[in-house]
Amino acid sequence: xxxxxxxGRMSLVAAAGGAxxxxxxxxxxxxxxxxxSWTTGYTPAIKWDxxxxxxxxxxxxxxxxxxxxxxxxxxxxxxxxxEKVRPTATRHLIFIRHGQYNLEGVTxxxxxxxxxxxxxxxxxxxRLNELSFPYSKVVYSTMTRATETAKIILDKxxxxxxxxxxxxxxxxxxxPPEPPxxxxxxxxxxxxxxxxxxxxAFRKYVHRAPPSQEKDSYEIIVxxxxxxxxxxxxxxxVPPEAWLRLSLHNGQRRTQSGLRTPLLGLYRSHGAxxxxxxxxxxxxxxxxxxxxxxxxxxxxxxxELMAYLEADLIQDPIQSNSCYRTRLLxxxxxxxxxxxxxxxxxxxxxxxxxxxTDEAAINWS
Numbered sequence: 001x002x003x004x005x006x007x008g009r010m011s012l013v014a015a016a017g018g019a020x021x022x023x024x025x026x027x028x029x030x031x032x033x034x035x036x037s038w039t040t041g042y043t044p045a046i047k048w049d050x051x052x053x054x055x056x057x058x059x060x061x062x063x064x065x066x067x068x069x070x071x072x073x074x075x076x077x078x079x080x081x082x083e084k085v086r087p088t089a090t091r092h093l094i095f096i097r098h099g100q101y102n103l104e105g106v107t108x109x110x111x112x113x114x115x116x117x118x119x120x121x122x123x124x125x126x127r128l129n130e131l132s133f134p135y136s137k138v139v140y141s142t143m144t145r146a147t148e149t150a151k152i153i154l155d156k157x158x159x160x161x162x163x164x165x166x167x168x169x170x171x172x173x174x175x176p177p178e179p180p181x182x183x184x185x186x187x188x189x190x191x192x193x194x195x196x197x198x199x200x201a202f203r204k205y206v207h208r209a210p211p212s213q214e215k216d217s218y219e220i221i222v223x224x225x226x227x228x229x230x231x232x233x234x235x236x237x238v239p240p241e242a243w244l245r246l247s248l249h250n251g252q253r254r255t256q257s258g259l260r261t262p263l264l265g266l267y268r269s270h271g272a273x274x275x276x277x278x279x280x281x282x283x284x285x286x287x288x289x290x291x292x293x294x295x296x297x298x299x300x301x302x303x304e305l306m307a308y309l310e311a312d313l314i315q316d317p318i319q320s321n322s323c324y325r326t327r328l329l330x331x332x333x334x335x336x337x338x339x340x341x342x343x344x345x346x347x348x349x350x351x352x353x354x355x356x357t358d359e360a361a362i363n364w365s
Contacts, residue, residue, distance in 0.1 A: 125156025177244035
């Protein structure tokens with residue numbers, strides 16, 4: 001009987017492998033089908049919670065049956081009661097991370113904005129003003145760098161009456177990240193304390209509009225990277241421990257509608273007529289987008305363009321193929337490309353898309 005036991009163990013291994021091709025055999029001799037994710041038999045691992053903010057209309061109204069009174073008047077139906085609490089407006093939440101700050105500061109008061117940080121805040125405020133949305137409120141964290149950023153932004157906005165600050169929005173460690181980061185290991189008590197506070201901030205500010213709100217609103221919340229990344233995961237109903245997989249840079253904006261995941265920079269050329277002309281370019285950095293070096297191409301990239309960007313062909317241990325790397329900052333690379341006729345079309349996170357506005361600009365000499 002020992003060989004039967006061995007066979008049983010082998011059958012378990014075969015079952016695990018067989019699931020990859022669509023079926024497996026078990027001791028019950030039944031066939032178990034593993035459906036592909038695009039078939040009708042697919043069941044999501046995590047289903048969407050429609051009552052994620054505990055403000056779904058069905059949770060606000062107690063179900064009741066229609067009854068007639070002594071005068072044969074039918075009382076209000078359940079559907080009518082639901083419509084009374086159903087929101088008709090949309091809240092647009094614009095989350096902004098503070099500008100660059102003094103990393104050498106020990107206390108919060110010492111971590112004030114640098115000159116670049118103040119410029120980032122001013123440009124953000126200018127851009128918000130140009131969008132001309134009817135902003136109804138500005139909320140900011142009470143930490144120095146966020147408070148300074150908010151005040152600079154407020155100087156660029158007009159007729160902003162409702163402004164408030166909130167300790168719940170202060171920076172912290174929301175939840176142990178997965179995968180863990182070896183260089184950043186807060187004490188577990190930090191997650192315990194900060195996590196409850198940041199979750200409370202999410203519940204306070206991220207929710208659907210109340211039924212009493214008649215018009216769409218646009219609210220600006222100035223806070224910190226960890227807080228915003230956690231909010232994004234919670235709003236998308238992504239496992240919150242994934243928050244550190246997102247990247248958010250100083251002065252960057254994220255909105256509740258159209259949440260962005262930072263990827264790579266894509267530069268696109270239109271009207272290329274020769275094989276020497278580069279049809280696209282991928283831009284990435286080793287760490288933050290405000291520092292170098294910058295990766296600008298691979299072994300198939302246009303050598304003339306790479307020389308123009310002062311890039312050298314190297315064999316990077318992280319890359320599968322050889323790649324071009326320049327010591328220039330990403331903004332310096334952008335400036336060089338724009339000088340040759342390229343322009344930024346859009347930006348999502350740390351993704352840029354550009355095009356050449358003049359076909360003659362493809363000639364890099």
